[in-house]
Amino acid sequence: MASIRQVDEDPNLSVEGEGDSIQATRRRASTEDSSSDSKNHSLAWTEDTAVATEQLDAIEKVEPLANTRPESYSDVYRPTGRPPLRSNGGHTSLQDLYAESPEATPLATPSAPWLSGRGHSPSSSGFTPTPARSQECLKPLFPTRLSSYFDRDWVKEGYISQIHDRDDHGQLPSWKRYCYYLAPFLAVATLATYWIYFALRIRFVLAAQAKYGTTYPMAWVFIAVEITVAVPVFLQMIWAVFILKRRHRPKLRLLGDDVPTVDVLITCCGEDVDVVLDTTRATCHVDYPRDKFRVVVLDDGNDAELRQAVENMREIYENLHYRCRPKYPGVPHHFKAGNLNYGLEEVQSMPGGASQFVAALDADMIPESEWLRAIMPHLLKDSKMALACPPQLFYNVPPSDPLCQSLDFFVHISEPIKDALGVAWCTGSGYIVRRDYLQEIGNFPTGSLAEDVATSTKLLGKGYKTAYIHEPLQYGTVPDSYGSHLKQRTRWAIGTVETSFKLKFCLYGEDVRKMTVFQRFSSFTYAVLSLFNIFLLLSLFALPVVLISGNALVAYANEEQLFWLIRACFATLVTNRLCELVLFLPAGYATGQRGSRAQLWMSPYIAFSIIRSFVLPSWLGGQKQAFKPSGSLKSELNERDASARAPLFRRLRVVVWNYMAGFHIAYVYFVLAAVALSTMRCAADGWSVRERLVCLLTHAYWPPAAWIVVVSAFWIPVAYAVDPPAMPAREALLVRDGKTAVARPTPASKTTAFRPQTALFELEYFVSTALTALVFAASLFWL
Template identity: 60%
Template sequence: MPPLRKNDRRRPEQQHPTGMTEIKMNTVSAPPSSYRESTLSPSRESMLSPYRESSRSPYRESHRESQESFLEPPSVHPIYGNYRESPQMDHQNFNRRPLADPYNRTLSDLIPESISDSTLDVTHGHGSYPSFAPGAHSSYSGSQTRSSSPYPGASPFRSQETLRPLYPDSPSTYFKRDWVKEGLIAQLHSRDDKEFLSGKKRWLYRWIAPLLCLASLSMYWFYFGLRITFIVDAQKHYGSSFPLAWVFVAIEISIAVPIFMQTIWSLFILKKRNRPKLRLIGNEVPTVDVFITCCGEDDDLVLDTVRAACDLDYPQDRCRIILLDDGKSDTLKNVLDEWRETCPNVFYMRRPKFPGVPHHFKAGNLNYGLDTVHNLPGGAGEYMAALDADMIPEQSWLRALLPHLLLDEKMGLACPPQLFYNVPKDDPLCQSLDFFVHVSEPVKDALGVAWCTGSGYICRTSALAQIGNFPLGSLAEDVATSTLLLGAGWKTAFVHEALQFGTVPEDYGGHLKQRTRWAIGTVDTAFKLKFCLWGKEIRHMNFAQRSSSFIYAFLSLFNILLTLSIFALPIVLIANRPLVAYSNDTQLRWLIRACFANVVLNRICEFVLFIPAGYTTGQRGARYQLWMAPYISLSIIRSFVLPTWLGGQKQAFKPTGSLKSALNERDPKQRAPMWRRLSTILFNYMASFHVAYVYFVLVAVTLSTYRTLVVQHTLRGKLVGLVTHAFWPPLAWIMVCSAFWIPFTYAVDPPTCPDRDALLDRDPKTGVAHPKPEAKKTTSAPQTLWNESEYTFTTIFTTLIFVLAFFY
């Protein structure tokens, strides 16, 4: 096994020329004295005792009482103040392992010649952090010359090696105060989302999207108001009821509800989100335990994540890489034991599992890790970070997230988006989370209700201790954790930077299991927390936070109503009764005009609203909501409604990374033949319902059209009959059928995706791999053009009906 680091040699210092200017970074103002005199003054040993007691048992149902001593904040701001020294540290045997420089550069290489000096004086608060190294103690106060540095041959600002490429054209301003802020935190940009949204696109999205959302929402309700008013007038005028007209209105509203929610939520784009792009610099940094959870994933997949974590731009004695293996792989254990020779901060752990004793899946695995680290040298870290087995972190991952926690003592959790590098062309199953992480989550962050994204996040161990660590009994421990943190008065942050890249399930069945598990977990958490409307667990949540949690849980349950509404559409068409009721031609013309305005305004709104994620991504998400609704509905009903003897089932869990592809449909050499793909997806995964639905709708449209043409004898009568029956704009049945046909087209013509290793750039010496730039983006395929043609056709059709309404 090759070494994990690119260069473990200590390089001799390169002396600066004399007579140059002295450089300083000023101190950030100290926290209030009342905060400095807070509660970390007792020894760490006394504070860790509740954890040490609880760690004796492999399972822990509740931590709330045993961890009350962790509810208080540290005595001084972590990055700028002193911690009391741990009684366990031996200050006489200070021996910190020097940090290797993979770029083979020292500080003199990083400082522009115009500002080089033989002394680099970095002024900040009297910062002092405990170290994981046995007997190690570090103090880095006042100024420090290179000749006295305890890091011979290594820069005390190794993190700047990753910052330097961000400013290749401006070397003379590398240390200017416009971006190097006071203290040890550098501000690279005033916005963390500059990579995804800048220039004219940002201006359009920031100011025009909310206005268009408001106009679109207003037009929706104006249109539906006219529909309801004219049905009532028609019933009075003709003296009879129009039940199918009411049903059709209900169907239209049901299909539009997700759009309503999304549009209402998008109005908060106007709320400014103050989240700059920051970096923690220097080697005086907090201690972090990085947990990598795995359970049966391929060993190569897990090892790639561990290698990348070992290659993080972070001092070895301040960071532990801990693999929590629920799959009990002896191969992983042996490999990591060998790696400890070159990377001593790597640990392998597997918890015991006893028959009949609940192990609580990922939450239980993480809690076991949090308990066990207290028995390691140096005790538990001040922060814990978590990575899924397939999530490869960028080198700057920890240094990008930690500043947001360090600058606010009430910030309990910071998380980046989940991004993926093996998404196939056109992403036919909508497996990427682009719309959620680029549109929804930033809005939630502005409202102070950012969710834990499940991987790549960093938490304060004290904040986790207050809520009893990760909540047990939930399939969505990430959502439950962030919700409980907010309920306990902590803050959460969404850092909109590309800091991790993982893999999506490689087969249809794996995708269904992943998404239904998310939905079940969200609903289960909502039930247990009373939809975040009341209860002691959420007592500190504000109105926006409670509303957000309620809306997302409601949207998961709404899939049941959406499925019923969609199924009712062909029944209404077969009944051959008018879908639109009105009492005179003037009302019909007003309905057509309102429908046209609604469709056109909504299309324009979509173009602007989908800018951060991409227009095609937004449209793909809209189709995904339709064809996934039956799967999510069935899962929720079986989990929460039906008894076992009627097909109900307990909440089952299977980690995404361990879902093996039986069809290998994305491998052009090994994919199963078409007949097997069709039979498996249509019958084993119940996509036959989707196919039957499409044919049912097409038969209903055909029958309705035939009857209208036979009954009506004039041209005007035929046109009005067609419009008020099966062809009411914007032809909703076309969009629904197109969405429901996706499972069938996927089975017939699945996308081809290269082997995972072909998507990675791997260092031949160290084995460290990161996704290739082209693999980080979802590319388009001909299917995208076909889907857009459907939207274009329905828009043109609506426009044509609008024009004809002036002549007939």
């Protein structure tokens, strides 16, 4: 590679290279024509290839420039860094010589760092050409395409170090990791037993109808309910099969100070100023040369206090900037995507112009020190890699996480599997993307609440790659109230469906033309899962209706068929429980079960939001927005502050009425009443004990008695209002540096504490499993 150095006195410049030792000179030539140049006294740079060839052996090496950064850019200790490799060591750099480099940039000005906020005069460039002019001067010396010469092999140059062959090294004990590899085989067994069970159910209903000459409508409805509730399990097991496809994502670090430039965009809109400032300080202190990255706070809330605070911080961090875009009535501002696109426009007019890479952080996401150095190597190793993203982790998840606010199942199980299939999504914060590839898709897609998913999907559709970096590189905060949690999750669901409609569910169209089969399947599956909440809600509502009807839920022609149904049911439940134990290991068994319950009790909110956004016309209240509570809240509940939370009656009123948890209460009592009525019917008839047990079995207590888990899940909003988890103040979850004021989460805050409530939920699964085992054992003697 080559490096251009400036000579203070001599107007000539030398280029040193490896391999064939390509060397050339650029000479400064000034014209004597007074008619054209007497007014501006401009300097023209020309290249004479013949003269350069004659002087190849006469060029002397030029000493590298001293560090031109001002004292405010003093070096800091970088545990993974090393001194930059200079030309006299055989490693040189032309990283800034790109065709799109702006004319007359501060890169050619030794007195100002590349991304410094300091101004400079046009004449400060002296006799040193800008990167764009320098590249143009070198073009005649290379017969091949110029960009191919300037492409760098960062690995061979020694700038990338591999710490381990797995990026998730140390996150999971070895025995758990080996057990986890059993999940695909158990998933196949679970899928097989499920389909065998449903095949027998359908076949035996048909046999019963043929034998008795009647129809069993409620049996068919119950089969539909069972299949609908099992659909998420099917998809989960299908994904588990792909665990067999190993990820090849090593743990890397970018070394030295010769690194690409990055624009870090911090988006905020009304968050607490202290939260935004903690993110900003931590970002300014990441282990990366300060003259190689710029931090821009994009305030969509136009907060005067935040503006002043950031301006005060600029006295310490010269690479920090504040921007707030204007918003005009009647003009769509496109939420977060519009804010990010505004930031992309603003950095072009800043000193140094736009950087080669763009990174983004949410207002509450505190990056780890090695954030940029850990993600950047994955982009530099592969020229087709467009985007790399770490998981979203949190430091304020309440004990036992009753609302399932952590994303542990997604970030530790789902995303690694998707990454192995080449379908890594942009998770919304902490990612780095190549600017030129981002420009190819028109910057961040607007018109969707899920701009992150849309961005990564369109990049995949262009044939580029995305990567999921499974390292803990950022920690943020989960919503601290019931209402804000509903708004966040419904917004995600609406955004996913909205993006799917725009991209035609990734099945066809120009935007997804180069996507692989797995990429299309993944995007289609997640979109269908969001829409599936509508059918799930209908199936859950049908369950008590079937019980109240008094008809048999399980139809069969003879007792032998009933025995085989019980066998198939028992095998299905056992294999599913074993698969859950193994599959949930990376995230934790309790976390996986919380996710299953959350899908049940969140289904009304997501279903209503999707119907209102995509089905109902405007004159019936249709509008595209996340869940909005009815009524207005005059003050916060502060339910997680033990000393300041609202009284019990007010908490119940707000959750039940304003947040529509009354639907959940009505459903719970509806199911319980249906079960009680069905039980009384079986007990009141003048049958023998055996006949009564069979009646109970084929009506309300058909294993695994799914209504027990459903009722428990739908009671979660009420239980949360009555007994919300208590959390300390945010500052108590952080460790703040006394000198720099940089705050980072404590080790304890990065984990989810245990609460007895978790054991109570597990009791439900134990009861349903025990009931199934008991019925299976009894069938061996009674049938």
